Each structure stands twice: as structure tokens, then as C-alpha cells.
Amino acid sequence: MRRFDSGRVQDKIINRLERKERQQAFQRDRFFKFKLNEIHNKLTQALLMNKIIETDNPAAVSELVLQGLKKALKSSEFDFKYFIAPIRNLVPRPNPYSLFMTQYVMEVLINDPHVIDVYGTDEEIYRVINDVISKINAQFEKAEEEVVAQLAKNRSLIPGTREYEIALDQLFKKRVGEPQEV
Numbered sequence: 001m002r003r004f005d006s007g008r009v010q011d012k013i014i015n016r017l018e019r020k021e022r023q024q025a026f027q028r029d030r031f032f033k034f035k036l037n038e039i040h041n042k043l044t045q046a047l048l049m050n051k052i053i054e055t056d057n058p059a060a061v062s063e064l065v066l067q068g069l070k071k072a073l074k075s076s077e078f079d080f081k082y083f084i085a086p087i088r089n090l091v092p093r094p095n096p097y098s099l100f101m102t103q104y105v106m107e108v109l110i111n112d113p114h115v116i117d118v119y120g121t122d123e124e125i126y127r128v129i130n131d132v133i134s135k136i137n138a139q140f141e142k143a144e145e146e147v148v149a150q151l152a153k154n155r156s157l158i159p160g161t162r163e164y165e166i167a168l169d170q171l172f173k174k175r176v177g178e179p180q181e182v
């Protein structure tokens with residue numbers, strides 16, 4: 001008897017991949033909400049110190065970088081992917097937010113009257129931006145792991161319960177700070 005594959009295996013694989021992608025997007029968004037100001041300050045400083053952006057008004061460039069970060073957070077998934085489409089193959093396995101900010105520098109900042117010029121190749125700009133975001137993300141993930149490890153020592157809290165989630169949220173906010181309003 002001939003067996004017909006209904007595609008269940010493929011459906012399961014696709015569902016797992018989509019779920020993993022949604023979880024990663026949730027983590028990235030959460031990271032950005034908690035670390036928006038730190039990313040903004042360090043990214044602006046890195047772009048100016050590495051002479052990627054030449055300007056006569058650093059405060060205006062700083063404000064433009066903040067606007068770009070907020071635009072990345074507020075944009076829909078379609079708009080986000082459409083914006084980074086021209087450079088999505090710039091590097092293998094890119095950080096989507098680093099790609100977004102690279103494209104933002106190359107499309108928006110370069111046309112601003114406060115920016116004299118933007119120097120470097122697309123990859124050099126991406127590397128500077130990605131270095132800043134990766135370092136801050138590593139610190140954020142380390143803080144998250146420490147909070148979870150601290151809660152694991154408390155035997156009265158059971159992972160998955162509402163009490164555990166509340167304790168996790170409170171301890172995390174105490175450790176990292178409050179999320180930024182966009």
C-alpha cells in the first residue's frame with residue numbers, strides 16, 4: 001500500500017522555525033526597550049569617534065540616531081523588512097537591528113543637512129553599529145541569566161507560575177532598570 005505524506009512533518013518544522021523567529025524577535029524588542037538610551041548614547045559616540053559620520057552639530061546627529069532607533073522599534077514587520085531589504089545580504093547571519101541602523105545611516109542620515117559626510121563602506125558601518133549593539137546585548141543577556149539563576153535558588157517559586165513571573169519581572173527591573181517609553 002502506498003503511503004501519502006500529508007505534509008505534517010514539514011508543517012511541524014515550519015511551525016517550530018516560525019515560533020523560534022517570533023521568540024527571537026520578542027527578545028530583541030525587549031532588549032531594545034530596556035537598553036534604548038544606552039544603545040543611543042554608545043552608538044552615537046561610536047559613529048562620531050570612528051569618524052563614520054562627519055558633522056558640525058553632534059547633538060542633531062544624536063537626535064537623528066535616537067529617531068532611527070525609535071523608528072526601528074515602532075515599525076511593522078513588513079516595513080522593517082522592506083527597509084533593510086537592499087542590504088539584507090551584507091553579511092551572513094546579520095543582526096536585524098544593526099542592518100536597520102546601517103540602512104538608516106546610509107539613507108536618512110546622509111541626506112540630513114547637519115551631516116557633512118558619511119565615510120566607510122556598508123560593511124564597515126555595519127561592523128561599528130553591530131559591535132555596539134552586540135556588546136550591550138551580551139551584558140543584557142548576562143544580567144538576565146544572573147536573575148534567573150538567583151530565582152532558581154528560591155525553592156518556594158516554581159517556574160511557570162504567576163508568582164515566579166512576578167518575582168522575575170521585579171528582580172529583572174531592579175537589576176536592569178525600567179523599560180523606555182518609545
